[in-house]
Amino acid sequence: QSVLTQPPSVSGAPGQRVTISCTGSSSNIGAGYDVHWYQQLPGTAPKLLMYGNINRPSGVPDRVSGSKSGTSASLVITGLQAEDEADYYCQSYDSSLSGSIFGGGTKLTVL
Amino acid sequence: QVQLVQSGAEVKKPGSSVKVSCKASGGTFSSYSISWVRQAPGQGLEWMGRIIPILDIPKYAQNFQGRVTITADKATSTAYMELSSLRSGDTAVYYCATGGGGRNFDYWGQGTLVTVSS
Numbered sequence: 001q002s003v004l005t006q007p008p009s010v011s012g013a014p015g016q017r018v019t020i021s022c023t024g025s026s027s028n029i030g031a032g033y034d035v036h037w038y039q040q041l042p043g044t045a046p047k048l049l050m051y052g053n054i055n056r057p058s059g060v061p062d063r064v065s066g067s068k069s070g071t072s073a074s075l076v077i078t079g080l081q082a083e084d085e086a087d088y089y090c091q092s093y094d095s096s097l098s099g100s101i102f103g104g105g106t107k108l109t110v111l
Numbered sequence: 112q113v114q115l116v117q118s119g120a121e122v123k124k125p126g127s128s129v130k131v132s133c134k135a136s137g138g139t140f141s142s143y144s145i146s147w148v149r150q151a152p153g154q155g156l157e158w159m160g161r162i163i164p165i166l167d168i169p170k171y172a173q174n175f176q177g178r179v180t181i182t183a184d185k186a187t188s189t190a191y192m193e194l195s196s197l198r199s200g201d202t203a204v205y206y207c208a209t210g211g212g213g214r215n216f217d218y219w220g221q222g223t224l225v226t227v228s229s
Contacts, residue, residue: 001153036215038156045206045219046148046156072184089156093213099172100146100158100211 003028004103011109017078020092020106028101030071033093037066037075040087040105049077049088050075063105077108085110113138115207115220122226128195132222133207140188141165146211147181147192149203150222161211162190170212197227 005023012018022035029035035053038046050066053073063078068087073092077084090103118132133145146161158170164183171179180193190207205223208216 001164033213034215038216047218048215048217051169089154091215097150097173099160100213100216102148102156104157105155 002104003094003101004092005092006088006103006106008104009109010105011079011111013111014082016080016088018080020075020077020088020090021098021111022073022092022103022106024092024094025071025092027096028071028094029068029090031037031095032097035066035068035073038089038091040089042086046089059103060063072088074080078108082110084108113143113197113209113218115218115219115223116211117205117207117223120224120226122133122223122228123197124171125198125217125227125229127197128193129225130191130193131191131205131207131225133192133220135188135190135209140183141185143209144211144214145181145183145190146208146216148206148208148216150206151200154203159192160210194225197225200225201225202227 010018037050038047039049042078053068065076088106094101114136116134141164144163147159160181162181163171169181183190207220209218210216
């Protein structure tokens with residue numbers, strides 16, 4: 001069971017908007033630690049999608065955005081495209097565990 | 112731009128150990144943190160530990176304390192992860208990545224499949 005909780009799956013039609021949530025606690029997200037997001041295509045290594053809660057690495061389109069509030073964070077993808085179909089993971093740091101933690105992952109299906 | 116190239120797939124017997132390497136190029140090896148993350152088949156990502164080569168001090172996730180050893184060779188810009196007392200549940204793809212300690216993981220290796228089977 002992951003320390004950060006994500007919905008197992010979300011889906012949307014092309015062009016629509018989806019939100020993936022990541023819920024933590026007072027020892028991780030609620031303690032002020034940054035949340036980062038990764039996209040993983042089948043058979044490949046994870047790729048950094050969002051860092052420091054709201055920052056996009058070079059090459060990530062601006063239809064992808066992130067936010068953080070309290071003990072939760074969210075990843076929003078607008079204008080869904082077939083190429084967005086992948087697994088998405090949130091990541092942060094936990095002071096009780098003294099280490100990095102991941103969410104269980106969310107499978108995004110583009111209908 | 113940092114590139115991380117990992118060693119090849121391994122098949123191990125239960126109870127044995129495995130050592131996976133991760134060779135870095137680009138950037139300054141000693142200055143960034145190298146973490147190890149594993150992913151069991153069909154499962155999520157799990158952080159195992161990290162090392163900052165310039166300090167040569169590893170830090171391990173509680174779940175792996177006593178079974179994992181992470182080292183770094185500054186001369187060859189290579190990090191290593193050794194996991195002992197292998198069991199079938201350790202069958203996974205093992206990734207090295209730069210980052211950790213609250214920071215994001217910027218660059219990832221291609222992954223190394225370790226299969227534990229009798």
